[in-house]
Amino acid sequence: MAYSKTSPGQIAAQLAAGAALFGTLYYTFYKKEAALPSDPTPPVLGATPQAQTGSPASQAELVAALDREAQNTAGKRWAAQRKASGGGKHSMAAAGAGRGGQLELYPTMRLQRLGSIAVVQPVWQGEVAGPSLTVDLETGTLALAEHPKVDKGYVDVFGVLGLARLEAGPALVVITAVEQVATLRGYPLYRVAATEVLADSRNGRWKAADHRFLKLLRSGTDPRLYGGSLYFSHGGDCTLSQQRYEAATADVAAGAREPWQRAEPAFFWNRSLAAPLLEAGMGRFVPPAFCGFGGEIANVQLADGYRVHSASITLLARRSLHRAGTRQWRRGADLESSVANFVESEQVVVIDGGAVQSSFVQVRGSIPLLWSQTPCLKYKIPIRIAPPSRNDSVFAAHARALADGYKECVGINLANQTGREGKLSAAYAAAAREYATDGGKGFRLEPFDFHKQCGATNYARLGLLWEAIVADFRRFGYWFRDNAGTSSTQGGVFRTNCIDCLDRTNVVQGMLGKKQLEHVLVRLGLMPEGATLPQAFPEVDERFRVLWADHGDEVSRQYAGTGAMKSAFTRTGKRDIWGLLDDGAKSLTRYYLNNFEDGHKQDALDLVTGGYTVVPGKPPPFQAQGSPAIPLLAVLALLVLAFSNLQTVKASAGGGLVAAGLQAPTALLQQVAAPLLLALAVLALVMKKGKYLCDRPTLLPDAAVPWH
Numbered sequence: 001m002a003y004s005k006t007s008p009g010q011i012a013a014q015l016a017a018g019a020a021l022f023g024t025l026y027y028t029f030y031k032k033e034a035a036l037p038s039d040p041t042p043p044v045l046g047a048t049p050q051a052q053t054g055s056p057a058s059q060a061e062l063v064a065a066l067d068r069e070a071q072n073t074a075g076k077r078w079a080a081q082r083k084a085s086g087g088g089k090h091s092m093a094a095a096g097a098g099r100g101g102q103l104e105l106y107p108t109m110r111l112q113r114l115g116s117i118a119v120v121q122p123v124w125q126g127e128v129a130g131p132s133l134t135v136d137l138e139t140g141t142l143a144l145a146e147h148p149k150v151d152k153g154y155v156d157v158f159g160v161l162g163l164a165r166l167e168a169g170p171a172l173v174v175i176t177a178v179e180q181v182a183t184l185r186g187y188p189l190y191r192v193a194a195t196e197v198l199a200d201s202r203n204g205r206w207k208a209a210d211h212r213f214l215k216l217l218r219s220g221t222d223p224r225l226y227g228g229s230l231y232f233s234h235g236g237d238c239t240l241s242q243q244r245y246e247a248a249t250a251d252v253a254a255g256a257r258e259p260w261q262r263a264e265p266a267f268f269w270n271r272s273l274a275a276p277l278l279e280a281g282m283g284r285f286v287p288p289a290f291c292g293f294g295g296e297i298a299n300v301q302l303a304d305g306y307r308v309h310s311a312s313i314t315l316l317a318r319r320s321l322h323r324a325g326t327r328q329w330r331r332g333a334d335l336e337s338s339v340a341n342f343v344e345s346e347q348v349v350v351i352d353g354g355a356v357q358s359s360f361v362q363v364r365g366s367i368p369l370l371w372s373q374t375p376c377l378k379y380k381i382p383i384r385i386a387p388p389s390r391n392d393s394v395f396a397a398h399a400r401a402l403a404d405g406y407k408e409c410v411g412i413n414l415a416n417q418t419g420r421e422g423k424l425s426a427a428y429a430a431a432a433r434e435y436a437t438d439g440g441k442g443f444r445l446e447p448f449d450f451h452k453q454c455g456a457t458n459y460a461r462l463g464l465l466w467e468a469i470v471a472d473f474r475r476f477g478y479w480f481r482d483n484a485g486t487s488s489t490q491g492g493v494f495r496t497n498c499i500d501c502l503d504r505t506n507v508v509q510g511m512l513g514k515k516q517l518e519h520v521l522v523r524l525g526l527m528p529e530g531a532t533l534p535q536a537f538p539e540v541d542e543r544f545r546v547l548w549a550d551h552g553d554e555v556s557r558q559y560a561g562t563g564a565m566k567s568a569f570t571r572t573g574k575r576d577i578w579g580l581l582d583d584g585a586k587s588l589t590r591y592y593l594n595n596f597e598d599g600h601k602q603d604a605l606d607l608v609t610g611g612y613t614v615v616p617g618k619p620p621p622f623q624a625q626g627s628p629a630i631p632l633l634a635v636l637a638l639l640v641l642a643f644s645n646l647q648t649v650k651a652s653a654g655g656g657l658v659a660a661g662l663q664a665p666t667a668l669l670q671q672v673a674a675p676l677l678l679a680l681a682v683l684a685l686v687m688k689k690g691k692y693l694c695d696r697p698t699l700l701p702d703a704a705v706p707w708h
Contacts, residue, residue: 162273182296185236209620220604242359272610292317337397377690395431403442408492506552599695638679645671
């Protein structure tokens with residue numbers, strides 16, 4: 001029987017249809033998730049319409065809020081100094097330095113652009129509060145100078161994140177919108193809601209590489225892109241845990257230093273950007289910010305049978321800037337023993353306005369060995385592990401650092417004990433044994449195969465893990481103070497990991513956080529011995545679960561690009577089919593991001609955190625990269641062509657596939673089988689060369705595998 005051949009026009013139409021379909025899938029597959037707040041989102045202060053994530057606040061409300069902050073803290077001393085000195089124009093800024101004399105960080109400023117000069121003027125209660133910071137965006141010159149009051153053509157600024165020195169000129173990064181997320185040690189804790197990067201990029205000296213660096217800087221500091229969630233406070237040293245804060249304030253010498261000098265270096269996210277300003281003595285413009293999470297459950301009512309107590313639960317996650325990056329491009333440890341995705345999480349409970357306070361710190365971090373998983377388009381990426389001769393010293397240095405920082409550590413390894421993960425778990429256990437054999441102290445490893453023990457839904461078996469570590473929990477304790485003079489400190493920390501230190505890790509950390517909260521409530525007589533939080537305070541338990549789920553989702557977004565898998569269990573306390581489907585969608589989204597977006601994100605993080613520094617005269621490392629888009633479009637087009645031709649051949653044969661095979665075998669072979677085989681061949685080539693087609697970082701290309 002005769003059959004019609006596919007015309008060139010039909011082939012073109014099929015290719016176009018295939019390209020359109022692929023493009024639709026390509027650009028709609030990844031959907032960014034909106035953050036789910038623990039409590040209703042407060043107004044964003046000073047946000048532009050594009051940056052607002054909540055109800056906008058008026059300028060009057062903004063100024064009033066920041067004035068109240070200043071008046072309720074060091075502003076009282078500031079105003080007293082001003083009154084005593086006669087209320088001169090800049091007498092507030094001229095007051096004595098340090099904690100006892102003035103507000104250490106300017107709470108609000110006004111930014112004015114005058115050609116290539118940027119002026120940042122501190123203001124308080126509508127008055128100029130000190131000398132203005134002037135930045136020459138062409139030469140990079142910094143100065144503190146008297147400047148006429150800025151009352152028009154300005155942008156409200158709530159802090160300067162820093163100054164990046166690019167080869168063609170500097171770029172000033174300022175905070176233009178904030179929202180309050182919690183109260184920490186009596187000071188509002190703010191999340192950066194919007195930033196602005198100022199540069200004089202039209203002075204004729206800017207080259208393509210400079211513009212590319214500027215684009216990375218903007219995306220790496222923009223909270224809507226790769227900037228993550230940055231938090232800061234005008235007082236209270238928010239980069240420090242409560243226990244470290246108490247130790248710092250007890251040290252007179254440490255207490256006399258500026259906020260940036262007291263900040264914890266590992267969590268001072270803008271330390272590299274801020275360096276030019278800090279070295280020039282302009283620290284009052286620069287709030288030390290940490291990257292991670294900040295959230296609070298406020299106005300919690302706890303009744304003990306005699307009275308109702310008011311409480312707040314604040315949860316913080318401080319992400320280390322050492323080996324910071326994305327999920328697949330930063331794995332394991334580096335040669336300095338810093339590990340990827342190291343996060344210090346602190347749970348602070350305050351009762352009756354501070355009559356009782358407690359703090360409980362946990363950490364997470366990638367398995368502290370030299371290992372990697374380099375994106376290569378495969379769904380399950382092979383794990384590469386350095387030999388024990390290289391790993392033992394790296395692990396030992398990491399274990400000693402944990403002991404120095406937290407006194408003692410129990411490592412909870414939730415990775416599988418068999419299969420691909422099992423090889424890594426075995427290497428981890430071997431390194432821990434070698435460390436103990438060599439006399440190393442302060443670290444104990446507790447393996448718990450989460451998937452084997454709990455499966456997909458049986459999370460009640462986490463009780464087995466709790467039984468294994470409860471003695472350590474009681475020995476470590478937590479930081480505690482009350483008005484009766486009772487006090488204690490935390491004597492050790494749990495370091496939890498799985499493979500990504502995101503999903504299984506957050507489930508276990510949430511469990512430990514709840515155990516600590518229950519212990520505090522029992523200790524104060526607010527819960528009977530043996531009771532659980534869901535039994536005693538079900539509404540508090542529900543809000544507590546949401547808080548920890550928000551915490552896990554935000555840390556996961558920064559590292560993997562999606563919320564945490566298994567967060568549905570943390571959020572609801574139940575594991576069901578909808579949670580499994582949600583995990584599947586997140587897993588596919590992570591695959592896309594790891595392969596097609598995370599290289600640029602890694603470059604942005606390396607530039608912002610100081611992993612890479614622009615050196616004048618040094619050739620930029622940017623290189624052209626391959627992309628799987630064209631070959632995958634070709635594969636899709638060939639599949640569409642084969643399917644269309646199959647329908648044509650079947651119609652011409654007057655029957656189904658069997659009839660077509662009998663009556664038109666040549667046509668079936670040429671028009672259907674050939675395109676399918678070609679599609680498979682192209683797909684096999686793409687997968688074979690996948691590591692060259694992924695979006696790879698270019699600033700520090702060897703950091704993913706630092707031991708080679």
